[in-house]
Amino acid sequence: MDIALRNAAKEFMVRYGGDAFPNLFVSAKGTIVRDDTGREILDFTSGQMCATIGHNHPAIVEAVNRAGEKAYHMFSGMIPEVVAELAQTVARDWMPERLTKSIFVNTGSESNEVALRMAKMFTGGYEILSVGGSWHGITGGSGAISFASDRKGYGVPTPGVFVMPEPNAYRPYIQADTEEASALACLELGLKMFDMQSSGKGAAIIIEPIISAGGVLVPPKAYMQALRRAADARGMLLIFDEAQTAFGRIGHRTGSEFFGVVPDIMTVSKTLGGGLPMAGTITTSAIEENIHKKGFTYYTSHVSDPLLGEVGLAVLRVLQDEQLVARAGSIGGYLRERLLELQQRYDAIGDVRGEGLLLGVELVQDRESRIPDHDLGARTTKKCFEKGLSMNIRRRPERGSVWRIAPPLTVTRDEIDRATAILDESLRESLDERARSRAA
Ligand SMILES: Cc1ncc(COP(=O)(O)O)c(C=O)c1O
Secondary structure, eight states: OOHHHHHHHHHHOOOOSSOOOSSOEEEEEBTEEEETTOOEEEETTHHHHTOTTOBTOHHHHHHHHHHHHSOSOOOTTSOOHHHHHHHHHIIIIISOTTEEEEEEESOHHHHHHHHHHHHHHHHSOOEEEEETTOOOOSSHHHHHTOSSSOOTTSOOOOSSEEEEOOOOSSSOSSOOSSHHHHHHHHHHHHHHHHHHHOOSOEEEEEEOSSBTTTTSBOOOHHHHHHHHHHHHHTTOEEEEEOTTTTTTTTSSSOHHHHHTOOOSEEEEOHHHHBTBSOEEEEEEHHHHHHHHHTTOOOOOTTTTOHHHHHHHHHHHHHHHHTTHHHHHHHHHHHHHHHHHHHHHHOTTEEEEEEETTEEEEEEBSOTTTOOBOHHHHHHHHHHHHHHTEEOEEEEETTTEEEEEEOOOTTOOHHHHHHHHHHHHHHHHHHHHHHHHHHHO
């Protein structure tokens, strides 16, 4: 451990929010990250939900080396061969039929900026309807349409943004007989409010197929179908932000495939770059043609960079060669079973939800009241880390205490068994500790 470097991090780095560890980190391979004490930690968030094929997969390392021999970067008007091949592979092998035209940029936030610019130019409108609990990024446009992140303190957000209540089966805003009826009632109310406020210049409705930062909420299929109809009825485009759901994580090629609903624009990022800053926005040829004629521009320093083309192609090949999409479904099922077993033993586990290897575990004070248990979440997450398991907990007073569990698609049963044993032990110790301190 290099204390001087730990101090340097404190002295010279801006603190950028979120939970930060006191340790520094040195390497990552597969499901394991190693810290500056040499400790191995199971990474059950795939970094920032990006390393779907495992950290530093040899195919990614080779891709980076290949780009080193050919080119990392080019003038943005020079389309590298490898980027043309990536666009073709994305369209032919991964997207729903209508989505054939891609642009490749660097981050999820940026992919959504592209989508918003496309939708505004195509429709001539500017209003964007988003859902509560959404996270689409932190740049100007993407941050303005995000409602899981902190919006306060950064000045005037982009005008024309509307929010409607998200479908949350565990904490429904509107009680109804079924999960589906409750979700549809939220949508109906949200649309009514939007229609009341709209100046008639609707551009798009945007949603993550699984609302991840909002607590890993999986809307009913009928909700997504109704959203498609709602967009069409208003002449707005439907955008799916598939930063986390595209390319296999949920056991399907995309969230669009899972829901059987095709958006007009899909944004992808984390799961395409496999850990490198790679993102894309994919739309139909009709929309692309329309906005091109109107002068559409999204010209940046790193659009279509060959380095990221090599990496994206490598990630997609590994997903196919190692059959990781199907694996996410099967091994995700195994992980879910282990979590459900824990739920049977701990009253504090209120809900286990999600799809494939994007799972959410919600902690409550007791199942009856469903009051979020933020203290238990914080204690247990810390203990897990000390015992060698890194987990991400979303803790916001208004939306519960939810672990987002998303290990690489290459995670083994043995790693899942180790992780759930650590979780079990950490939960038990946290609950015992708290009971002792309350008794004292
Ligand atoms: C669904 C979704 N969209 C967009 C983003 C923003 O991506 P980035 O952080 O790469 O800008 C995130 C990041 O967490 C996300 O989860």
